Amino acid sequence: MRTACLLALALASCEAFRGPDLGPVGRMPEETPADDRLLDSLAEACVAWRYSQDPGAATLDGIHEYDDVAPSASRGDIDARLAALQYHLRTLRAIDRTRLSPASRIDAGVLDAHLRGEILELDRIRPWESDPTWYCGRIGAALHSLAAFRFEPADRRMEHAARRLRGVGTLLHQARENLKNPARLRTETAIAQFEGLHRYVRRAMPAAFAEVLVPALDASARDGAAGLVRERERLRAWQDFMAARADALKGVEEFVDWMRKELLDRSNGPVALGAEIFAELLECREMVRTPVPELLKRGYDLLAETRRRIDSEALRTMGATRADGVLDEMRALLPVLRSFAADVVTLAPDPEISILDAPAFRGPGDLASSEISGNEAHLCVTTGDLPIRARLPLLVAAELWPGRCTQALRLRDVANRVRRSNGSRGFADGWAFYCEQLYVESASDRPEIAIAGLHSALVRIARGVAAIEIHGNGMTLDGAAALLEKEAFLDRPRAEREARIAALDPLIVAQILGREEFLRLRAAERARLGPKFSLKAFHDRLLSCGQPPLPALEEILGAGR
Incomplete structure (x- = not known):
């Protein structure tokens, strides 16, 4: 069901991309050629889709629509992302570039290369299958973006963090199903990084939200019973966060143990991309x-x-x-x-x-x-x-x-x-x-x-x-x-x-x-x-x-x- 919803969201974003747009800097919308507006709207749809798939990056970039969403990487999710990227690329290539302004032709080339780079990584490099550090990065970004930056009061960010912490075990279960034959270096590095993630969740995250526990004595005295009710709610939220943290710590511990006892022994894949994929990666990501x-x-x-x-x-x-x-x-x-x-x-x-x-x-x-x-x-x-x-x-x-x-x-x-x-x-x-x-x-x-x-x-x-x-x-x-x-x-x-x-x-x-x-x-x-x-x-x-x-x-x- 989640996979179907993800793909539907991607397709809907592209179907809707013909909506109005502000156009390139320096031009009013009515001065922007119609095909340029199509490209601008498609670019917006691609970015919105990308944020929906990477909630940690969305939070870091100030997009807070997904603050309650935990990263996910089931095989169905991966297939849906790949299908969405391919759909975005086909939609882009359906735009007649000869009808674009010179500036938008440059932009179309940049977006084309970027989409091809994302497809290359998911479909051929396949870090979700060959690199356990990929999962650590997604978890770390999702949690750190909430703990380290004060865009909301601590109690609200803590509630978001609790929801993301509850998703850690699910993501690591998906990782066990996905990972096949990583390079030994990548598994060794992942073990060290996940041990660091364990320390971060154990020490840094409670410290980041500790102010939630500080009693609001003045407010309680001023507001009487209502203040006491709020303090009880804050305490319950802290307990919920700590329970989610304990579940996440257990999930990380079990995953590290699995990497040591099982994955490391079958980590015999190449660390190198090989000349063909390396050259293609440079061409897509850097246009080199x-x-x-x-x-x-x-x-x-x-x-x-x-x-x-x-x-x-x-x-x-x-x-x-x-x-x-x-x-x-x-x-x-x-x-x-x-x-x-x-x-x-x-x-x-x-x-x-x-x-x-x-x-x-x-x-x-x-x-x-x-x-x-x-x-x-x-x-x-x-x-x-x-x-x-x-x-x-x-x-x-x-x-x-x-x-x-x-x-x-x-x-x-x-x-x-x-x-x-x-x-x-x-x-x-x-x-x-x-x-x-x-x-x-x-x-x-x-x-x-x-x-x-x-x-x-x-x-x-x-x-x-x-x-x-x-x-x-x-x-x-x-x-x-x-x-x-x-x-x-x-x-x-x-x-x-x-x-x-x-x-x-x-x-x-x-x-x-x-x-x-x-x-x-x-x-x-x-x-x-x-x-x-x-x-x-x-x-x-x-x-x-x-x-x-x-x-x-x-x-x-x-x-x-």
């Missing part, structure tokens, strides 16, 4: 059509160029930052980085920023990552991985100002639904990496910043090369670790960690492609405008385009001249 051998050559050339510029001896002598001081040091950097950012890009109104330990369920990745919802922004730091002290401002530049946080906030001003909602990692991750470079360029009088920036770039580039080698050229995990150890001046444990990231995340290469494209576009614009070139105006123009794949970005910029 460069052949894998050429990508690999470009990666090695960039690696060699960056390596030549770094002083490995100076790198070894730079001081490390103690884990217990990382968060305080980064907080102290916020005013400095905001002042720098204001000189190079127009900033959106400041959100409320918190610098926190990364949630325990997060998988291996960079030292810091940002998350934004409503008027709150979190910089989540993995404090167990000690960066050199001089890299701390680079992390803030990449993730907050003028990097990912600025980009995400400016994205809210982009009216074009396709360019706002069908984001590319090459744009978002590439912008963050590019912003590290911006800060290095601004600190030419501080050699330690230059060295830290070069080493950060070297590690990212080497990791991207490793991802291409693993997924497109058959390199082993040991071979990737050896490459990173040699080329990026890493000790063996860190090299192995970065190699695992490259294996688990084939699109990690997009951040390199993005940074290089931003640098290329900047050089071309500076050459075109000469003394009239403004770095701030250039960045503002980039961010006004949304977050399209980079080949589409170049078309958009060219069309706007």
Whole structure:
């Protein structure tokens, strides 16, 4: 029944997509060609459908229609999602693109690629069948989006969380039925992530809603019996939440036990995508059509160029930052980085920023990552991985100002639904990496910043090369670790960690492609405008385009001249 309802919702969204729409930014509805309006409405329908299937992402993006909905991934659900995506793609291709405006033709290409990418992942990569971390990510996002962001009073968010917690056991039962033959690395990683999820549900979630237990003494005294009734209701809601939490903890414990005792022994699948699917993934998700051998050559050339510029001896002598001081040091950097950012890009109104330990369920990745919802922004730091002290401002530049946080906030001003909602990692991750470079360029009088920036770039580039080698050229995990150890001046444990990231995340290469494209576009614009070139105006123009794949970005910029 659920599957039939999901498919009916998808079909209904497409049948209704011919409704009125505001049209692209800068044009009134009556000035927008009819076929452009069809495309705009279809894009809206696709986004609405996507949120209905990913309630955690919906909550994080401020769409609260699904706050009571738990993630689900039965085989019927998967089949319904695939059918809906195929229907959306057929509907898109029924629009005559020759009748679209030039801007909408670009958007149609972006939406087409994005839908094909989602179909590729569900139908051929099949993470629901080959990657147990996929389930941890969905559960973690669904719970964290309610616990970490204060878009409603704590008691209301706690009620939503209780409903999602009750769905954890069902989703993990579906995972047991779906998972076939994952790569051993993916199962080992999932065990660690689910153990982190268990800690998060056990410790962080009660702490997030603890204020619900604080007696409202003044209200009780003022309102008498009515106040006491409300307090009893709050206590019952807390007890309901704790019961749902206990059920979820039990479900996670049983799932981890099952992975250890059963799934791990039959986790013999490949971790690599293979050259064909890897190339197709890059083409769909990033609109990158460069052949894998050429990508690999470009990666090695960039690696060699960056390596030549770094002083490995100076790198070894730079001081490390103690884990217990990382968060305080980064907080102290916020005013400095905001002042720098204001000189190079127009900033959106400041959100409320918190610098926190990364949630325990997060998988291996960079030292810091940002998350934004409503008027709150979190910089989540993995404090167990000690960066050199001089890299701390680079992390803030990449993730907050003028990097990912600025980009995400400016994205809210982009009216074009396709360019706002069908984001590319090459744009978002590439912008963050590019912003590290911006800060290095601004600190030419501080050699330690230059060295830290070069080493950060070297590690990212080497990791991207490793991802291409693993997924497109058959390199082993040991071979990737050896490459990173040699080329990026890493000790063996860190090299192995970065190699695992490259294996688990084939699109990690997009951040390199993005940074290089931003640098290329900047050089071309500076050459075109000469003394009239403004770095701030250039960045503002980039961010006004949304977050399209980079080949589409170049078309958009060219069309706007």
